[in-house]
Amino acid sequence: MKRIVLLLLVAACGGTYQAPPPVASIALPDGSQLKPYDLTKPGKARPQGMAEAAGRVYVTLSNQRDTDTGPVNAGPGFLAAFTPSDGNVTLIDLGGGDGLQCQNPGFVRASADGYLYSPCSGNFSGTDRARAIVEVDPLANVVTRRAAIPNGRVPNGVAVTRTRIWTGDAFTTTVFSIDRTTLAADPTPPVPVDCAKTVFNYVADVMTIGGDVYALCGSNNSGELYRLDPDTGAVKAHVTVGPNPTELAGLDDGRIAVVNAGDSTISLVTPSGGTLTAQKVITLSHADALQDVRAFGHILFTVASSTNTAQRIDLDAQGGPKVVAEANFGLNSGPYNILPLDDTQAIVSNRGTNTIAAANWVTVK
Amino acid sequence: MPPSRVFPRYLLLLAMVAAAAARAQEPGETIEVQGERRQGSPRAPAAAATVVDMAQFGGEVRSVAEMLSTAPGVSIHALGGPGQTATLSLRGATADQSLVLLDGIPLQGPGGGALDLSTLPATILDRMVVSRGVLGAQFGAGALGGVLELLPRSARGSWTGGAEASVGSFGTERLALDAAMPAGNGSALIALQGDRTSGNFEYARQLTPEIAGSPYYGFTRENGDATRGSGLLRISQELSGELGLDLLLQGSAGVRGLPGASSAPTPRSREFDADGVAGVRLRGSSGDATWSVRASGRLDRSELRGVLAFGDCEDGTPDCPRQDQRSSSARAEGELALPAGEANSLRFLLSGGGEWVHGTTGAHRRGLLSAAVRDDVTLAGGFSLHPAVRLDKVGTQNGLSPGITAQWKPAPEHPLSLRAGWGLSYRAPTFTELYLERGGIAANPDLRPERAWSVDAGAEWRLALLTLSATAFWSSYRELILYQLFPPARVKPFNVGKARIAGVELQAVVPLPAHLLATVSYSFLDAVNRADGHKLAYRPPHRLFARLARRGDRLEGYGEASFTSAIPRNAFDTAFVDSQLLLNAGIGVRAAGPLWVDVEAKNLLDKRTYEDLFQYPLPGLSIALIARARL
Numbered sequence: 001m002k003r004i005v006l007l008l009l010v011a012a013c014g015g016t017y018q019a020p021p022p023v024a025s026i027a028l029p030d031g032s033q034l035k036p037y038d039l040t041k042p043g044k045a046r047p048q049g050m051a052e053a054a055g056r057v058y059v060t061l062s063n064q065r066d067t068d069t070g071p072v073n074a075g076p077g078f079l080a081a082f083t084p085s086d087g088n089v090t091l092i093d094l095g096g097g098d099g100l101q102c103q104n105p106g107f108v109r110a111s112a113d114g115y116l117y118s119p120c121s122g123n124f125s126g127t128d129r130a131r132a133i134v135e136v137d138p139l140a141n142v143v144t145r146r147a148a149i150p151n152g153r154v155p156n157g158v159a160v161t162r163t164r165i166w167t168g169d170a171f172t173t174t175v176f177s178i179d180r181t182t183l184a185a186d187p188t189p190p191v192p193v194d195c196a197k198t199v200f201n202y203v204a205d206v207m208t209i210g211g212d213v214y215a216l217c218g219s220n221n222s223g224e225l226y227r228l229d230p231d232t233g234a235v236k237a238h239v240t241v242g243p244n245p246t247e248l249a250g251l252d253d254g255r256i257a258v259v260n261a262g263d264s265t266i267s268l269v270t271p272s273g274g275t276l277t278a279q280k281v282i283t284l285s286h287a288d289a290l291q292d293v294r295a296f297g298h299i300l301f302t303v304a305s306s307t308n309t310a311q312r313i314d315l316d317a318q319g320g321p322k323v324v325a326e327a328n329f330g331l332n333s334g335p336y337n338i339l340p341l342d343d344t345q346a347i348v349s350n351r352g353t354n355t356i357a358a359a360n361w362v363t364v365k
Numbered sequence: 366m367p368p369s370r371v372f373p374r375y376l377l378l379l380a381m382v383a384a385a386a387a388r389a390q391e392p393g394e395t396i397e398v399q400g401e402r403r404q405g406s407p408r409a410p411a412a413a414a415t416v417v418d419m420a421q422f423g424g425e426v427r428s429v430a431e432m433l434s435t436a437p438g439v440s441i442h443a444l445g446g447p448g449q450t451a452t453l454s455l456r457g458a459t460a461d462q463s464l465v466l467l468d469g470i471p472l473q474g475p476g477g478g479a480l481d482l483s484t485l486p487a488t489i490l491d492r493m494v495v496s497r498g499v500l501g502a503q504f505g506a507g508a509l510g511g512v513l514e515l516l517p518r519s520a521r522g523s524w525t526g527g528a529e530a531s532v533g534s535f536g537t538e539r540l541a542l543d544a545a546m547p548a549g550n551g552s553a554l555i556a557l558q559g560d561r562t563s564g565n566f567e568y569a570r571q572l573t574p575e576i577a578g579s580p581y582y583g584f585t586r587e588n589g590d591a592t593r594g595s596g597l598l599r600i601s602q603e604l605s606g607e608l609g610l611d612l613l614l615q616g617s618a619g620v621r622g623l624p625g626a627s628s629a630p631t632p633r634s635r636e637f638d639a640d641g642v643a644g645v646r647l648r649g650s651s652g653d654a655t656w657s658v659r660a661s662g663r664l665d666r667s668e669l670r671g672v673l674a675f676g677d678c679e680d681g682t683p684d685c686p687r688q689d690q691r692s693s694s695a696r697a698e699g700e701l702a703l704p705a706g707e708a709n710s711l712r713f714l715l716s717g718g719g720e721w722v723h724g725t726t727g728a729h730r731r732g733l734l735s736a737a738v739r740d741d742v743t744l745a746g747g748f749s750l751h752p753a754v755r756l757d758k759v760g761t762q763n764g765l766s767p768g769i770t771a772q773w774k775p776a777p778e779h780p781l782s783l784r785a786g787w788g789l790s791y792r793a794p795t796f797t798e799l800y801l802e803r804g805g806i807a808a809n810p811d812l813r814p815e816r817a818w819s820v821d822a823g824a825e826w827r828l829a830l831l832t833l834s835a836t837a838f839w840s841s842y843r844e845l846i847l848y849q850l851f852p853p854a855r856v857k858p859f860n861v862g863k864a865r866i867a868g869v870e871l872q873a874v875v876p877l878p879a880h881l882l883a884t885v886s887y888s889f890l891d892a893v894n895r896a897d898g899h900k901l902a903y904r905p906p907h908r909l910f911a912r913l914a915r916r917g918d919r920l921e922g923y924g925e926a927s928f929t930s931a932i933p934r935n936a937f938d939t940a941f942v943d944s945q946l947l948l949n950a951g952i953g954v955r956a957a958g959p960l961w962v963d964v965e966a967k968n969l970l971d972k973r974t975y976e977d978l979f980q981y982p983l984p985g986l987s988i989a990l991i992a993r994a995r996l
Contacts (some may be wrong), residue, residue: 041683067684069803070674070855198861198896199849220850221897221936243937244850263937285940286574307628311575326579328572332629332676352629352676362573 019341022084026356029080029091034063035099036075041065043074047349047356049107050339053116054138056081057339059349059356060105060118061091073130077105077120081141082356084347092141094120094134101146103130109207111160114138119155119167126152126171133158133165133178147183150176153190157206159213161230166213168193168203175206175215177233191233193217195224195240209250210271212236216258218245225258225269227276239276241267249295251315257300259293266293266300266313266321282321284311296340303335303348310338310348310359325361333357404827406494406514409503410741410751411770411784413438413821413836415872415886417493421914424921424953424963426531426539426989429490430482433513434927435910437836437870437886438497441482442903445981447537447562448591448621451482456497456838457866457892457904458510462792462815466504467515468613469659470644475667475690476797477722484617484640486558486595488529488541491518497870499819499840501766501790505735506757509792509817509842517615520552520601521545526996533965533989535589536563543597551602551609557595564589568982569973570627581974586624586982588632593619608649616641623672626980631677640665654703662695674805688803690724692796696733710741714755726800726808731760747774759793762814766790780828789818798846798858806848807857815860817842823870830882832874839867863895866904877913884912900933903978921963922952934978945975953991963991 028045036042046062061078064071076095082088094102102120110116115135122130131149136142147165149155156170164177164186174190193215195201201219208214213228223245226238242260245267249257256269258278264287269278284290287304294301300313300321312325325344329335334352338359341347346359405414415436422432430441430451442460443451452460460479465472472480496504497511504512526544531537543556566589569581595617602610618639625631644661669688670680678685696718705711714737721730737755744750752769768788775781794812802808823836845862869889876882888908892901900906907930914923926948931941948970953963971986 065684066673066676066678068673068678068686068688070805072684198847199857199859200851263935263939265939283939284575286571288940307574309573309575323575326573326575362576362579364576365578 017342019345020085022341022345022347022358023087024358024360026082026087026089028059028061028354028356029078029089030354033091034061034075034078035093035095037099038074041074045078045080045354046071046351047080047354048105048336048351049109049118050337050347050349051108051110051116052339053110053114056083056138057347057356058108058116058136058138059337060108062104062106064104073103073123075099077102077118079105079108079116079118079136081138084341084356084358090141092136092143094118094136094143096143096146100130102132102134103128105134106156107158107205109158109160110138112162115144115160117158117160117165119158121154121156121170124154124170126154131155133167145183147178147185150185156203157215159206159208161208161213163231166206166208166215166228166230166233168206168215170202173201173203173217175203175213175228175233191215191228191235193224193226193228193235193238195219196222204246205248207248207250209248209256210254214248214256216241216245216248220244220262223258223260223262225256225267225276225278227271237271237274237276239269239278241269241278242280246290247292249293249300251295252297257293257295259290259302261290264288264290264304266302268315281315282313282323284323287311291335292337294338294340294346296343299340299343301338301340301346303338305334305336305351308333308335308352310335310346312344312346312359312361323364325363327359327361329353329357406496406503406512408514409496409500409512409770411749411772412496412500412503412786413498413784413823413838413870414494414496417495419487419490419492421916423916424961424991424993425923425951425965426533426537426991427487428483429485429487429493429515432487433482433493433495435884435886435912435925436495437872437888438511438868439495439888440905440908440929442979443977443981443983444979445624445977445983446564446566446586446589447535447984448483448560448564448593448619449589449624449981452479453482453513454904455495455510455513456819456840456868457890457901458817461795462507462509462817464504464508464512465515466512467615467642468517468644469514470613470642470661470663471505471694472515472642472663473665473692473694473720475638475665475692475722475724476726476795476801477692477720478795478797483591484593484619484638485515486541486556486560486593486597486617488558489517489543489556489595489597489615490515492516497836498786498821498838499788499790499817500768501757501764502737502753502755502768502788503739505737505755506759506764506766506790506814507792509790509815517597517599517613518543518545518554518556520548520554520599522547522552524996527994529991529993531989531991534987535566535984537561537987537989548600549602550604551600553601554597554599556597559595560591560593562589562591564591564622564624566982566984566987567973568627568985570976570982583973584627584982587630588622588634589624591619591621593617593621607651608647611644611646611648613642613644615643623669624981625677627976627982628980629676631672633671633677633679635670635680636667637670638665638667654701656699656701658697658699660695660697662693664691664693666691674803688725690722690726692720692722694718694720694733698735705740708743712739712741713737722796722800725803726796729796729800732758734758747776747779748772757791759814762791762793764791764793764814764816780826782825782827783823784825785820785822787818787820789816791816794846794858805855807851807855809858812846812858813844813860815842815844815846830874830876832872834870834872836870837868838870839865841865861896864893864901865895866890866892866901879915880917881913881915884910884914886910894936897936899936899938902933902936905929905932919955920953921961922950924948924950932978942976942978945972946970947972947975959994959996961991961993963993965989965991
């Protein structure tokens with residue numbers, strides 16, 4: 001909140017906000033620091049989502065170890081809090097007393113009143129008790145409350161309104177809400193947010209933008225963005241975006257950027273009255289596995305996990321949106337989320353190398 | 366400075382100029398020019414086919430994949446560098462959709478699917494026949510893109526032998542020996558080949574490729590070493606005037622590093638593999654009828670070490686188990702060919718057996734049963750027809766594969782021939798597709814067979830060594846097995862694809878003055894996903910290969926160019942592998958007696974920025990020195 005006030009102040013004075021430069025790389029806690037269930041089989045941090053709150057950055061640590069059959073939860077989920085300019089890390093254990101209250105947290109988002117919410121996917125079976133949405137007070141860096149997830153659902157994405165916590169289902173194309181006061185899941189049937197598919201589709205993300213809740217449905221060949229009533233979940237509008245969309249971000253002018261991993265494009269969605277219109281504005285033909293998009297003014301920031309890169313895109317560039325800078329985070333870094341600190345500086349969570357790294361941009365000459 | 370820099374490019378150029386000058390000093394030399402001497406497969410008469418004769422690559426260090434890539438309609442998916450995995454694509458079909466036969470025995474990878482061509486030793490082969498089209502009627506289920514027949518060296522009735530040794534860039538070495546001899550009432554042949562490479566070449570890539578003109582940085586590929594030994598034994602015995610027995614044993618074993626893609630190297634991943642094929646055939650004739658009975662078997666084993674679903678690991682640690690996969694097959698078959706009247710020649714085939722897998726896919730088996738009949742019909746006016754039909758039962762999945770080819774020649778010796786073909790067939794899912802549950806891959810035991818049909822037509826002008834051919838084809842695929850997103854973070858195969866692949870294949874083999882032989886082949890592919898109209902990924906729209914070679918009894922040499930146009934690498938026409946132009950050249954002299962010494966350079970332009978379809982880096986300039994002798 002302080003930072004938003006600061007930004008508004010800077011904007012009002014006609015200046016450009018510049019964040020303190022972040023440290024080049026922050027190593028995240030590892031092994032025994034992450035309270036492994038089996039000391040002989042510790043996990044890696046495997047950082048994912050990032051959010052800002054209380055002047056710090058928070059990143060989810062899924063705390064997994066790699067096996068020949070895929071990643072396995074090695075311990076409870078964590079949040080790591082840090083200040084980008086000094087790199088000091090504070091760990092917040094999301095797992096509770098038995099370590100099983102939250103496993104594999106992916107997203108983390110801040111509510112307007114300053115709390116953090118993170119959905120925990122558990123082991124993706126849809127039946128384990130480590131699925132939850134946890135609430136964290138960033139002023140105290142402690143878990144304040146926990147909402148259990150109904151059986152058969154795996155939470156994905158999180159949108160916090162004044163009265164409700166909305167999340168999507170990683171197994172189906174539905175979203176459902178949790179009462180923010182009682183932390184009980186809404187007993188009414190989930191809200192369908194479907195999109196075209198050949199075999200499988202799911203809810204890639206749910207986010208609050210401009211007072212509405214937006215839900216993103218993705219499949220390997222299509223994607224659909226839904227605008228929902230924040231109180232009832234009623235569908236107000238929807239529009240087709242690109243294939244396999246992974247993330248969305250709100251711009252300061254009300255538009256919404258959606259990154260489509262299937263065809264490596266970005267769609268800009270414009271809400272107008274009761275409708276949404278979408279347009280693909282740029283193709284990142286060398287960026288594979290686009291995972292995240294964030295906005296700072298009219299600058300978009302994206303990350304591509306397979307190519308270990310992040311892009312800085314100027315939406316107002318002459319001739320149309322254009323990549324004006326790109327950064328590489330090294331072999332096997334697997335950048336997963338990006339967080340702009342101002343309109344030129346950004347940090348990424350490297351899921352592969354378990355670090356938070358500052359983007360060292362190569363710019364267009 | 367890498368080893369490849371030891372031989373500057375201009376030295377090679379100088380050598381080629383010297384060779385051209387030396388040519389004038391060899392009056393009366395006997396030139397043996399070897400082009401395409403055979404026309405297709407006897408199992409698929411009048412099918413579109415190209416014969417790749419290994420002899421034309423004497424003095425060159427070539428893998429099976431490299432030699433195949435000279436043929437029209439063929440593209441190779443190689444995971445970068447010598448000794449690494451390479452698979453075959455015919456007419457835009459996947460590697461699983463083409464059959465590979467060694468002397469008629471089907472070969473497969475350890476999961477029951479595509480064969481890794483890098484496990485095949487090139488020097489034990491005599492020639493390869495690439496037959497294109499849906500040829501299930503002629504070869505069996507699975508031949509949707511076509512068939513590659515590997516024909517090993519034949520035993521001879523007299524003592525002959527040869528040896529070849531080469532050393533080259535990236536620590537690449539090869540030693541090959543073969544000997545043929547009389548044995549009992551027949552002959553025997555033994556051939557051995559050993560290959561080794563350190564495989565650690567330099568390459569360059571942009572770290573920020575979205576920025577036009579951003580710099581390239583140099584890297585050295587690591588963990589690209591490979592060592593392989595292979596052998597072949599063939600024995601042929603005449604038991605009586607009309608009865609003969611043939612034995613074939615072929616085996617190969619190797620170990621290699623799995624270096625990974627350029628953006629995600631895997632320095633700790635290794636693969637060990639071993640495979641063997643055995644076949645014994647009894648053949649005979651009775652009157653106008655000929656018959657054969659054969660039993661054959663195949664064993665494959667592959668073990669992955671230090672391999673994870675995403676990345677690598679330290680072999681021997683608790684979460685890094687070795688992944689062992691074994692497959693085998695055995696079958697018996699009988700074939701009878703007999704004339705039926707003046708104009709017909711009938712062939713009947715009956716075969717049965719089974720195939721088994723054990724390992725990461727679990728333990729599974731399925732029966733194989735086939736029955737086929739083909740008629741070769743000679744008609745008036747130079748026409749011939751070759752209808753065929755085959756019933757294959759693969760496990761519980763049955764399918765009928767009909768097909769017909771036709772040919773017209775104005776006269777038996779006339780250089781012109783016109784041909785056309787049609788075929789319909791299916792491919793049973795592989796064991797990998799049905800049962801492999803590992804890492805990011807889910808199994809689907811409910812998969813149905815893929816189905817395809819194709820039609821093609823072509824013309825050929827063949828006069829002595831001159832060959833000009835053109836073929837156009839159109840094929841349709843349905844029930845394609847595609848890996849689809851499946852929660853959480855996995856992919857699973859489903860029968861959801863449908864595609865149309867059309868194309869043109871051109872080839873010219875032209876003898877030129879000064880005992881030169883020019884070969885040009887061109888392939889055009891238009892591969893479209895019929896579900897959404899986008900191009901199919903990983904199919905090169907244009908491939909052009911040109912080669913000029915000279916063979917003499919004192920001097921030999923070649924120069925060749927291979928161009929591949931930009932290739933779609935996603936399903937939405939928004940990302941491409943850049944086009945590639947490779948230039949290779951070699952020159953050799955007969956140094957003494959039967960001893961030839963050659964020097965060969967590949968990728969003369971030293972392009973270090975090329976990558977394969979899956980972003981594995983490809984080597985820059987490499988040079989090899991080859992010595993060979995044949996008695």
